[in-house]
Amino acid sequence: MTRHAHVTADAVTVRLGGQLIVDEVSFHVDAGEWLTIIGPNGAGKSTLLAAVAGLIPADGDVRVGGRSLAELPRRVRARALALVAQRPTQPPGMAVLDYVLLGRTPHMRPLGRESRHDVDIAASVCDRLDIGGFLDRDLDTLSGGERQRVFLARALTQLSGTPDGLLMLDEPTSALDIGHQQEVLELVEQLRVDDGLTVVSTMHDLSIAGEYADRMLLLSRGRVAATGTPSEVLTEDALELHYGATVRVVESEWGPIVVPARRAGGTRGPTT
Numbered sequence: 637m638t639r640h641a642h643v644t645a646d647a648v649t650v651r652l653g654g655q656l657i658v659d660e661v662s663f664h665v666d667a668g669e670w671l672t673i674i675g676p677n678g679a680g681k682s683t684l685l686a687a688v689a690g691l692i693p694a695d696g697d698v699r700v701g702g703r704s705l706a707e708l709p710r711r712v713r714a715r716a717l718a719l720v721a722q723r724p725t726q727p728p729g730m731a732v733l734d735y736v737l738l739g740r741t742p743h744m745r746p747l748g749r750e751s752r753h754d755v756d757i758a759a760s761v762c763d764r765l766d767i768g769g770f771l772d773r774d775l776d777t778l779s780g781g782e783r784q785r786v787f788l789a790r791a792l793t794q795l796s797g798t799p800d801g802l803l804m805l806d807e808p809t810s811a812l813d814i815g816h817q818q819e820v821l822e823l824v825e826q827l828r829v830d831d832g833l834t835v836v837s838t839m840h841d842l843s844i845a846g847e848y849a850d851r852m853l854l855l856s857r858g859r860v861a862a863t864g865t866p867s868e869v870l871t872e873d874a875l876e877l878h879y880g881a882t883v884r885v886v887e888s889e890w891g892p893i894v895v896p897a898r899r900a901g902g903t904r905g906p907t908t
């Protein structure tokens with residue numbers, strides 16, 4: 637399959653509160669590819685995602701599907717890309733189904749109501765994310781992990797029916813147990829393959845990130861420190877340099893596994 641760049645970020649730069657937070661970051665993501673942005677706390681990952689999604693002012697240029705994001709009308713942009721933020725704003729007292737249906741807004745006529753088709757899409761996405769039993773519940777009453785899947789359901793509902801959709805996920809599995817982490821990431825992977833979604837995510841669990849990403853981008857102090865396959869980016873030296881972490885990287889059939897290593901002087905070193 638011939639791939640073409642679906643997202644191109646060119647010298648994206650963001651200043652917040654007088655500080656340079658994202659510094660001339662450039663990257664591309666091919667159509668149908670999964671790029672995961674990693675980097676230590678405060679590196680600028682969420683800010684970069686928000687800038688690429690056009691949610692905060694930034695210098696530089698972002699092109700999606702060959703068109704400059706700045707030139708796309710809001711509704712067109714909302715059908716082309718969806719961002720699940722780390723802490724999405726959540727209207728108080730809203731039922732899960734109503735919240736997920738907000739994802740259909742860019743597909744409806746202005747002031748129109750959702751159709752049976754919209755409700756079917758939302759309900760089916762919720763079923764796939766194992767939250768079909770919560771549709772009438774108030775969003776505020778869900779657990780953190782249940783709520784995280786509702787946020788993802790809204791984004792998938794938003795992109796449903798869009799060929800070449802761009803799904804951006806800011807730490808999509810941070811509140812999930814290991815079973816639901818796997819379920820959510822496998823679902824995203826399946827949608828990527830079946831529906832041609834392009835995925836850009838941030839993740840802190842480097843081993844899991846490496847299992848799903850085609851390519852990774854290591855962001856450090858707002859700048860690109862490395863890009864490449866998981867095996868190229870997840871090196872012991874790079875993780876020491878940019879995270880200050882002492883780790884062992886072990887290659888497995890699923891990609892590199894990153895294991896924190898006890899520092900010298902630990903009381904339970906390897907028994908040999």
Ligand SMILES: Nc1ncnc2c1ncn2[C@@H]1O[C@H](COP(=O)(O)OP(=O)(O)OP(=O)(O)O)[C@@H](O)[C@H]1O
Pocket residue numbers: 652653655657675676677678679680681682683684
């Ligand atoms: N409005 C703001 N004003 C000033 N500084 C800000 C503002 N918003 C974010 N920052 C700073 O920008 C830096 C990058 O924040 P960002 O949330 O993008 O990092 P991150 O890599 O996603 O971090 P984490 O892994 O902790 O989620 C941080 O130092 C943060 O304190």
